[in-house]
Amino acid sequence: MTTVSIRRSGGGSVTLDRSAVEGLKAELRGSLLLPGEDGYDASRTVWNAMINRRPALVVHCAGVNDIKRAVDFARAHGLLTSVKGGGHNIAGSAVCDGGFLIDLSGMRSVRVDPEARVAHVEPGATLGDFDSEAQAFGLATPLGINSTTGVAGLTLGGGFGWFSRKHGMTIDNLLAVDVITADGRFVRANGRENVDLFWALRGGGGNFGIVTRFEFRLHPLGPGVLSGLVVYPLNEAASALKQYRQFAKEQSEETTVWTVLRKAPPLPFLPPEVHGTEIIAFALFHAGDPEVGRKAIEPVRHFGKALGEHIGVQPYRSWQQAFDPLLTPGARNYWKSHNFADLSDGAIETTIKYVGNLPSPHCEIFFGQIGGASMRHAADSAAYPHRNTMYVCNVHGRWDTPAEDRSGMEWARGFFRDTAPHATGGVYVNFLTEDESDRVNAAYGPNYQRLAEIKKKYDPLNMFQINQNIRPAA
Numbered sequence: 001m002t003t004v005s006i007r008r009s010g011g012g013s014v015t016l017d018r019s020a021v022e023g024l025k026a027e028l029r030g031s032l033l034l035p036g037e038d039g040y041d042a043s044r045t046v047w048n049a050m051i052n053r054r055p056a057l058v059v060h061c062a063g064v065n066d067i068k069r070a071v072d073f074a075r076a077h078g079l080l081t082s083v084k085g086g087g088h089n090i091a092g093s094a095v096c097d098g099g100f101l102i103d104l105s106g107m108r109s110v111r112v113d114p115e116a117r118v119a120h121v122e123p124g125a126t127l128g129d130f131d132s133e134a135q136a137f138g139l140a141t142p143l144g145i146n147s148t149t150g151v152a153g154l155t156l157g158g159g160f161g162w163f164s165r166k167h168g169m170t171i172d173n174l175l176a177v178d179v180i181t182a183d184g185r186f187v188r189a190n191g192r193e194n195v196d197l198f199w200a201l202r203g204g205g206g207n208f209g210i211v212t213r214f215e216f217r218l219h220p221l222g223p224g225v226l227s228g229l230v231v232y233p234l235n236e237a238a239s240a241l242k243q244y245r246q247f248a249k250e251q252s253e254e255t256t257v258w259t260v261l262r263k264a265p266p267l268p269f270l271p272p273e274v275h276g277t278e279i280i281a282f283a284l285f286h287a288g289d290p291e292v293g294r295k296a297i298e299p300v301r302h303f304g305k306a307l308g309e310h311i312g313v314q315p316y317r318s319w320q321q322a323f324d325p326l327l328t329p330g331a332r333n334y335w336k337s338h339n340f341a342d343l344s345d346g347a348i349e350t351t352i353k354y355v356g357n358l359p360s361p362h363c364e365i366f367f368g369q370i371g372g373a374s375m376r377h378a379a380d381s382a383a384y385p386h387r388n389t390m391y392v393c394n395v396h397g398r399w400d401t402p403a404e405d406r407s408g409m410e411w412a413r414g415f416f417r418d419t420a421p422h423a424t425g426g427v428y429v430n431f432l433t434e435d436e437s438d439r440v441n442a443a444y445g446p447n448y449q450r451l452a453e454i455k456k457k458y459d460p461l462n463m464f465q466i467n468q469n470i471r472p473a474a
C-alpha cells in the first residue's frame with residue numbers, strides 16, 4: 001500500500017499516507033479493506049443492484065472499538081463516511097463512492113434474556129438472526145417481512161411488520177440504544193438518559209451517530225401462527241379491495257392483512273395456467289390463538305371466487321421467510337411510496353390500471369397494513385410521525401437489466417403521481433429512493449425542525465450525511 005486518495009465530507013479529497021492507514025489497521029480487531037482485497041466487494045455490495053458504489057477504504061467492524069476507531073479516523077481526516085447495517089436500503093445509503101465505509105454487517109449477535117423479555121442486538125443482525133434467537137424462547141418484536149433485512153436500518157427509520165397492529169412500530173418496542181456519536185463519545189440513550197437523542201433515533205435514521213447496540217422489548221408469539229395467502233384474479237380486484245377496506249375498519253389488532261397486486265408467481269397452490277397472470281393476493285397473519293384467527297380471517301376468503309389459497313398454522317420464523325424468494329438481492333429495484341389513511345375508490349381504480357400494465361414480471365404494488373397499536377402514539381412521541389397511517393403503499397419496480405430501467409421507473413413514477421391525491425402526503429423514510437431527497441420533509445413533517453436542532457447538537461458538521469439527510473439547524 002502506498003497512499004489512499006479519499007473524498008472528504010465537505011467536498012474535494014484528501015490523500016492519506018501509508019502510516020495513517022496502517023495506524024488505523026493496527027487498532028482494529030476487524031479488517032481494513034482496500035479495493036480489490038478479499039471481502040471488499042462483499043462489503044460494498046447492497047441489496048439493490050442499481051447501486052454500484054466503490055468506497056476508497058472500508059472498515060469491516062468486529063466490535064464497538066472498531067466502530068469508535070473508525071469514527072475517530074473519519075473525523076480526524078474529514079472523510080465522506082457511510083455506515084452499513086444489513087445493506088437493504090433501497091437508496092443504497094450504506095455505501096458511498098470514493099469515501100469511507102464503516103461496515104457493521106459482521107456484528108450479528110442477538111442475545112435474548114427470556115425472563116426480562118428483552119433482546120440485545122448488534123447492528124449487523126438481520127431480521128432472520130433476530131427471529132431465530134427470540135423464537136427459541138417463543139418471543140418476538142415487530143420487525144419487517146423479509147428475513148435478510150437489517151434490524152438496524154429498519155429500526156432507525158421506524159419499522160413495521162406483521163406484528164405492528166398488535167404491538168406498534170419497531171421503535172415503539174425499542175427500550176434503549178448505545179451510540180458512538182460524531183465526536184467519538186460512547187453515549188447511552190433511552191427514556192431517561194439523552195432523551196433527545198433517543199427521540200431522534202426512533203425514526204430519524206442514521207443521522208445522529210452509529211448505534212452499536214439496540215435493546216428491544218419482546219412479546220410472546222407462536223411458535224405456530226395462523227398465516228397464509230388467498231389469491232383472486234385481477235378482474236375481481238376492485239370488488240375485493242372495497243371489501244378489504246371495510247374489513248380493515250372492523251378488524252382486530254391481532255389480525256393483519258396486506259395486499260399485493262402483481263403477476264402470479266409459480267406458487268404450488270395455484271393452477272399452472274394462473275402463473276404469470278395478473279392477480280391480487282391477500283397475505284394474512286394472526287398474532288393470537290390460531291382458532292380465533294381462522295374465524296377472524298374468514299371474510300378475506302370470500303372477497304370473490306379465489307384462484308387458490310394456502311392458509312395454515314406454521315412456525316412464525318417460516319412465515320417471516322415466506323416472501324424471501326420474491327425479494328432476493330441482486331435485482332434492479334426502484335420504489336415509490338405513499339402513506340394512506342384509507343383506500344379511496346380513486347386509489348383502487350388507479351392501482352388496478354397500473355397493475356394491468358406491469359413493465360416486468362417482478363413488479364408489484366403492495367399495501368402494507370399497519371394501523372392498530374401503531375396509531376396509539378402521538379405524532380411527536382418520536383421522530384417517526386406517521387401515526388395516522390393505515391396502509392404503507394409501495395410500488396415496487398423490479399427487473400433484471402439496465403435496459404429496463406427507463407420504462408420501469410416511468411411506470412413507478414406514473415403510479416406515484418396518479419395516486420398522490422388519494423394519499424396522506426407523508427412517506428416512510430425507509431422507502432425513499434436516492435432521487436427523493438426532496439421528500440425528507442414529507443418523511444418527518446412537523447418533527448423536522450426538532451430533528452434539525454438535535455442534529456446540530458450531536459453532529460454539527462454533518463459527518464453522517466449519506467442517508468435521507470437532516471441538515472443541522474443553522
Ligand SMILES: Cc1cc2nc3c(=O)[nH]c(=O)nc-3n(C[C@H](O)[C@H](O)[C@H](O)COP(=O)(O)OP(=O)(O)OC[C@H]3O[C@@H](n4cnc5c(N)ncnc54)[C@H](O)[C@@H]3O)c2cc1C
Nearest residue numbers: 085086087088089123144145150152153154159160206211
Ligand atoms: C426486500 C425489503 C423488504 C423490506 N421490508 C420492510 C418491512 O417489512 N418493514 C419495514 O419497516 N421496512 C422494510 N424494508 C425497508 C427497510 O426498513 C430499509 O431498507 C432499511 O434501511 C434496511 O436497513 P439495513 O440495516 O438493512 O440497511 P442499510 O442499507 O445497511 O442501512 C440503512 C440506513 O441506516 C443507516 N444505518 C445502518 N445501520 C446503522 C447503525 N447501526 N447506526 C446508524 N445508522 C445506521 C445506514 O447508514 C443507512 O443510511 C424493506 C426493505 C427491503 C429491501
